[in-house]
Amino acid sequence: MSKQKYLDNLFEPILVINNKNEIIYYNHFFSTFSGLSPRKIKKIENVSSLLSSIDNKISLDQQIDKVRKDGGVSVSKEGLIKFLESEETFNCVLKVNQVDEDEVLICFNDLSIEKSIYDKYRKQVEELKVSYKQLVLADKLKSIGELSAGISHEISNPLTIASGNTEILEILLETQDDLNSKEDILEAITNIQSSLLRINKITLNMKKFVHEGVKSKQFVSVDKLIQSSVGLVSPSFERLGITLTCEHNSDISAYVDELAIEQVLVNLLKNALDSVENSNNSIKEVKVYTSLDTKNNSFSISIEDTGSGIKEEVVDLIFNPFFTTKELGEGTGMGLSLSSQIIEEHQGEISLVQNSDNGCIFSVVLPSAEISNYLELETRNSNLDDNETSKVLVIDEDYLNLNFYTTLNEQCGGSFLVSRSISKSLQLLESININKVIFGESLFSKDNVNSILAMEDDIEIYVYSETDNISEVDIRGIITLPLNKEDVLEKLEINLGVDDEV
Amino acid sequence: MKSKTKMVSKAKYNVLVVDDEEKICKIIKIFLDMSSRFSNVVLAKDALEAMMKLNNQDFDLIIVDKSMPNRTGLDFISNLKKSFKLGKIKVLLISGCLTKEDALVAMKLGIKDILIKPFNRQRLMEKVGAILKF
Numbered sequence: 001m002s003k004q005k006y007l008d009n010l011f012e013p014i015l016v017i018n019n020k021n022e023i024i025y026y027n028h029f030f031s032t033f034s035g036l037s038p039r040k041i042k043k044i045e046n047v048s049s050l051l052s053s054i055d056n057k058i059s060l061d062q063q064i065d066k067v068r069k070d071g072g073v074s075v076s077k078e079g080l081i082k083f084l085e086s087e088e089t090f091n092c093v094l095k096v097n098q099v100d101e102d103e104v105l106i107c108f109n110d111l112s113i114e115k116s117i118y119d120k121y122r123k124q125v126e127e128l129k130v131s132y133k134q135l136v137l138a139d140k141l142k143s144i145g146e147l148s149a150g151i152s153h154e155i156s157n158p159l160t161i162a163s164g165n166t167e168i169l170e171i172l173l174e175t176q177d178d179l180n181s182k183e184d185i186l187e188a189i190t191n192i193q194s195s196l197l198r199i200n201k202i203t204l205n206m207k208k209f210v211h212e213g214v215k216s217k218q219f220v221s222v223d224k225l226i227q228s229s230v231g232l233v234s235p236s237f238e239r240l241g242i243t244l245t246c247e248h249n250s251d252i253s254a255y256v257d258e259l260a261i262e263q264v265l266v267n268l269l270k271n272a273l274d275s276v277e278n279s280n281n282s283i284k285e286v287k288v289y290t291s292l293d294t295k296n297n298s299f300s301i302s303i304e305d306t307g308s309g310i311k312e313e314v315v316d317l318i319f320n321p322f323f324t325t326k327e328l329g330e331g332t333g334m335g336l337s338l339s340s341q342i343i344e345e346h347q348g349e350i351s352l353v354q355n356s357d358n359g360c361i362f363s364v365v366l367p368s369a370e371i372s373n374y375l376e377l378e379t380r381n382s383n384l385d386d387n388e389t390s391k392v393l394v395i396d397e398d399y400l401n402l403n404f405y406t407t408l409n410e411q412c413g414g415s416f417l418v419s420r421s422i423s424k425s426l427q428l429l430e431s432i433n434i435n436k437v438i439f440g441e442s443l444f445s446k447d448n449v450n451s452i453l454a455m456e457d458d459i460e461i462y463v464y465s466e467t468d469n470i471s472e473v474d475i476r477g478i479i480t481l482p483l484n485k486e487d488v489l490e491k492l493e494i495n496l497g498v499d500d501e502v
Numbered sequence: 503m504k505s506k507t508k509m510v511s512k513a514k515y516n517v518l519v520v521d522d523e524e525k526i527c528k529i530i531k532i533f534l535d536m537s538s539r540f541s542n543v544v545l546a547k548d549a550l551e552a553m554m555k556l557n558n559q560d561f562d563l564i565i566v567d568k569s570m571p572n573r574t575g576l577d578f579i580s581n582l583k584k585s586f587k588l589g590k591i592k593v594l595l596i597s598g599c600l601t602k603e604d605a606l607v608a609m610k611l612g613i614k615d616i617l618i619k620p621f622n623r624q625r626l627m628e629k630v631g632a633i634l635k636f
Contacts, residue, residue, distance in 0.1 A: 156598025
């Protein structure tokens with residue numbers, strides 16, 4: 001009797017039948033669940049007539065026969081059933097087991113709610129795919145990037161001609177004798193130039209808006225990027241017993257949106273993990289390594305796995321949005337597509353460089369930190385301004401200091417170029433007009449200063465207050481640590497530009 | 503602090519300006535001619551004419567527009583780099599709209615610097631001066 005009390009209190013529909021397949025017990029919840037009254041249940045002579053399988057995935061008779069013959073438990077597939085004289089359908093799994101010599105217990109696991117949610121999810125994913133495609137089509141011609149690039153391109157030539165001519169007129173007119181007409185014409189020229197500056201500002205603002213796709217970039221150690229990405233996925237690797245190894249190279253730095261690149265690396269590592277987990281290869285390993293390409297001023301991060309590779313027929317599709325080789329619900333298919341977008345916004349490239357039955361190698365190539373920083377500055381600055389455009393080169397290994405100056409660029413209109421090495425700095429000096437150089441403590445030495453001055457001997461040298469041996473070289477100024485904006489700008493004699501009101 | 507005496511080079515340079523917009527070519531020529539640094543500023547309206555000029559004369563600097571019909575500035579420079587002699591000439595690329603891909607291609611081609619349109623005389627001379635080191 002006490003056993004019955006337990007079963008009565010269960011929140012699962014349960015039946016017990018005897019060796020003649022007659023229902024000898026059912027709990028309260030079964031009655032509610034099936035919608036059958038006690039009178040109707042009592043009339044059922046054989047449990048076979050209790051329900052019918054609509055999709056033929058469930059056979060209660062077979063399950064009962066099986067457990068009676070072999071003992072143990074029989075769990076059905078998920079299927080659609082309905083009860084006697086009822087139209088309501090249920091998505092269920094039936095579990096049948098022999099509880100003693102004569103009695104068999106039948107338990108109903110109702111998955112109707114889960115299936116409903118799953119169907120809704122599936123429908124929403126399909127709707128999302130359609131919406132995305134519509135968005136891409138609609139956006140193709142109207143995207144702000146294309147619009148601003150188009151406007152910028154179209155008006156740049158006439159702007160150049162107009163501004164150039166006004167400059168020439170101004171010079172020519174300065175040699176004229178008739179002062180009255182000269183003043184009027186000069187005023188007109190000033191007005192024209194102001195208008196040109198205004199148009200230029202519009203295009204600059206549009207360019208800046210386009211580039212806001214990537215959040216603010218920072219100098220960061222590539223090693224640190226990899227370590228933080230690996231840290232996020234290593235528990236999954238450990239759980240599955242898959243080895244994850246990283247080669248360290250502390251010399252490579254990047255100028256990137258740190259979180260965005262981390263997102264890319266985590267996505268690639270997760271894909272590698274899934275590939276190795278599902279592979280039959282005996283070696284279960286994923287490797288991460290970097291390499292520097294000094295000739296092309298770039299570096300690469302490679303992720304190599306020992307999975308089964310990617311089927312040739314889908315290799316060209318892997319970077320497409322919504323493409324996935326996984327079951328529905330297991331992957332959105334957006335990982336590589338988004339990663340590709342992020343890397344493209346960083347002027348880099350992501351590609352599958354090797355694919356075989358023994359695994360894949362994905363490679364992310366990014367421009368060197370110095371080049372990335374320089375390109376960003378050049379596309380931001382206005383070449384029509386008459387403001388002093390001297391550039392300050394900061395040669396420092398300290399990431400905090402470097403990021404202080406890149407942040408300062410937001411306000412100073414791009415006065416600071418940063419570099420972590422003397423050799424890269426010398427490359428920049430070959431073609432960029434640099435007036436001042438700030439040396440970080442670790443890179444300050446008489447030899448390094450002399451190599452800079454050999455490129456351009458009138459460069460002003462600045463150091464930080466905590467630097468040693470500064471008496472050995474001719475210093476223009478000392479910048480106090482910790483860095484603060486007012487002190488730096490004052491010492492370097494840089495005035496923040498004021499916007500002209502037209 | 504010691505004062506630095508700058509050694510000023512008196513060399514004069516030959517410059518080739520390539521742009522399909524004739525008026526821009528003329529403006530650049532006028533700006534460069536105002537300086538005493540240039541002995542000869544030659545104009546070309548496209549890559550074909552530029553090649554003809556390059557075959558007739560030596561140049562120290564090529565100022566070339568990125569966007570030209572038939573052959574772009576980057577294609578033109580890419581072709582030049584195949585020649586041992588012509589590939590050594592320094593290049594300043596001018597452009598009204600520079601994409602990220604263009605910028606990287608330019609860097610890979612060894613183009614010394616990029617000048618975004620519109621520009622004024624001061625900025626042009628700064629870039630040219632930095633490349634030719636005067």
